[in-house]
Amino acid sequence: MRKKTGFRLAVVVAALSLGGCTDSSRAPEAAKTGSAAAGALASYYDSLVQTTLDVWEMETFYSSITGVSLEREQEALLERRIEALRLRATMARSLGGAYDALGALASSKAGGAPDAANKLGASLQAIPGMPKASLDPAGLFAAVAGKLLGVKQARDVLAGSETMAETLDRIRELLERERQVYESIGRERDVEVESIATHLLRNRMASPWPPLDRIAQLIGLPWLDQAKLIPDEKLTQAALALIQMRSRRINLLSESAFGNISRSLESLAAKHREMAGKGEIRFGDVLRTVRRAESDLDEIDKLRTQAKQQNQVTQ
Amino acid sequence: MSESFAVLESQYFTLHRNLSGMLSACKDETERTRVRTEYAQARGNYWRAQNKVFDEGNAEVLKATAEAKAGQAKMEQALAHLESIATAIEIVAAAVRTGTRLASFVPV
Numbered sequence: 321m322r323k324k325t326g327f328r329l330a331v332v333v334a335a336l337s338l339g340g341c342t343d344s345s346r347a348p349e350a351a352k353t354g355s356a357a358a359g360a361l362a363s364y365y366d367s368l369v370q371t372t373l374d375v376w377e378m379e380t381f382y383s384s385i386t387g388v389s390l391e392r393e394q395e396a397l398l399e400r401r402i403e404a405l406r407l408r409a410t411m412a413r414s415l416g417g418a419y420d421a422l423g424a425l426a427s428s429k430a431g432g433a434p435d436a437a438n439k440l441g442a443s444l445q446a447i448p449g450m451p452k453a454s455l456d457p458a459g460l461f462a463a464v465a466g467k468l469l470g471v472k473q474a475r476d477v478l479a480g481s482e483t484m485a486e487t488l489d490r491i492r493e494l495l496e497r498e499r500q501v502y503e504s505i506g507r508e509r510d511v512e513v514e515s516i517a518t519h520l521l522r523n524r525m526a527s528p529w530p531p532l533d534r535i536a537q538l539i540g541l542p543w544l545d546q547a548k549l550i551p552d553e554k555l556t557q558a559a560l561a562l563i564q565m566r567s568r569r570i571n572l573l574s575e576s577a578f579g580n581i582s583r584s585l586e587s588l589a590a591k592h593r594e595m596a597g598k599g600e601i602r603f604g605d606v607l608r609t610v611r612r613a614e615s616d617l618d619e620i621d622k623l624r625t626q627a628k629q630q631n632q633v634t635q
Numbered sequence: 636m637s638e639s640f641a642v643l644e645s646q647y648f649t650l651h652r653n654l655s656g657m658l659s660a661c662k663d664e665t666e667r668t669r670v671r672t673e674y675a676q677a678r679g680n681y682w683r684a685q686n687k688v689f690d691e692g693n694a695e696v697l698k699a700t701a702e703a704k705a706g707q708a709k710m711e712q713a714l715a716h717l718e719s720i721a722t723a724i725e726i727v728a729a730a731v732r733t734g735t736r737l738a739s740f741v742p743v
Contacts, residue, residue: 379678382651382654386654386655386658386671386674387658387667387671388654388671388674388675389671389675390675391675393679394675394678394679394682397679397682397683397685397686398682400686401682401685401686404686500637500640500641501640501685504640504644504685505685507644507648508644508648511648511651511652512651514652515651515652515654515655518655519655
């Protein structure tokens with residue numbers, strides 16, 4: 321069933337790309353923008369996978385120090401979550417591959433178009449079905465797949481673009497329906513960080529200096545000899561507050577990336593619908609929204625790297 | 636946000652933040668075992684909920700959501716007064732039981 325739906329998508333989007341080829345001035349820009357949006361979506365899912373892996377490690381540690389068992393059955397729930405997120409990342413990458421192929425198709429000569437269309441069809445067959453975990457993939461894509469099958473004419477730009485727009489709508493619908501779980505994963509990371517940091521600092525098992533050192537750097541006032549200066553309650557509390565703030569910062573960036581990705585998919589779908597008309601279409605605004613999402617995701621990576629480097633310096 | 640999911644998330648996160656404090660307040664190993672068991676159950680409820688879609692239209696879910704919310708409020712009150720650890724454990728256990736019931740309504 322999954323493969324069949326993927327195949328239907330492949331046939332129809334291949335038809336779209338052939339149609340897009342008749343308007344060579346629009347297809348390359350649509351391809352570039354769509355590819356960037358799909359890439360940002362895949363990176364967003366990758367980030368959620370990394371957050372889940374972080375949560376898994378931290379919960380294993382926290383359970384151990386508090387004497388709570390972490391049964392295999394419960395770990396399997398996290399594995400299932402990761403599998404679901406990875407499947408979605410794969411879906412996003414396949415969408416990006418389709419847009420890349422669309423760009424290649426639009427830039428090819430008329431005689432090479434059929435071959436390019438075939439390659440595009442093959443790449444689209446790789447689009448996986450959604451996992452059973454939270455949504456019925458057949459139900460989500462059934463309406464689009466039906467319309468896709470209705471596209472018989474390769475040069476039917478109107479139908480093709482509308483079909484692509486509906487595909488983007490369905491992906492955005494999936495995003496919005498699962499939004500609460502995505503955001504919850506970030507909050508779960510916050511709770512792990514807060515609980516573990518509190519336990520380690522309160523029991524004087526970890527040094528509060530790494531987060532405090534950053535403040536000293538910011539204001540240009542180095543701490544007095546840290547070997548002699550024993551952090552008091554207020555300094556320990558301040559270190560804890562900084563650790564929590566950094567975790568929340570990752571969350572805020574992740575939520576911002578989600579918003580920008582969702583908006584870019586919505587705008588991209590609207591552009592596809594505008595392709596049916598004859599007026600000028602500019603993709604710049606969509607691309608700017610995608611770039612903002614990319615910037616958010618880059619910042620998350622930077623914060624994660626900073627935390628690791630800080631820890632290495634401390635060690 | 637699904638109210639049912641929010642309740643299960645809140646229940647687990649509240650226990651997570653207070654686990655160390657509750658364990659320290661326990662008088663004996665029996666009490667500590669109870670606390671750990673309820674925590675693991677709440678964690679499982681939350682993780683299962685992440686892998687499912689809630690049907691907010693289900694009347695039973697709505698009823699259980701209201702019950703779980705009430706339990707959550709009691710739990711937070713009890714956690715604010717840890718001097719009565721035995722009472723707190725009973726209230727937490729009742730709230731987690733409701734959460735387990737709520738999670739069971741959601742199809743796998």
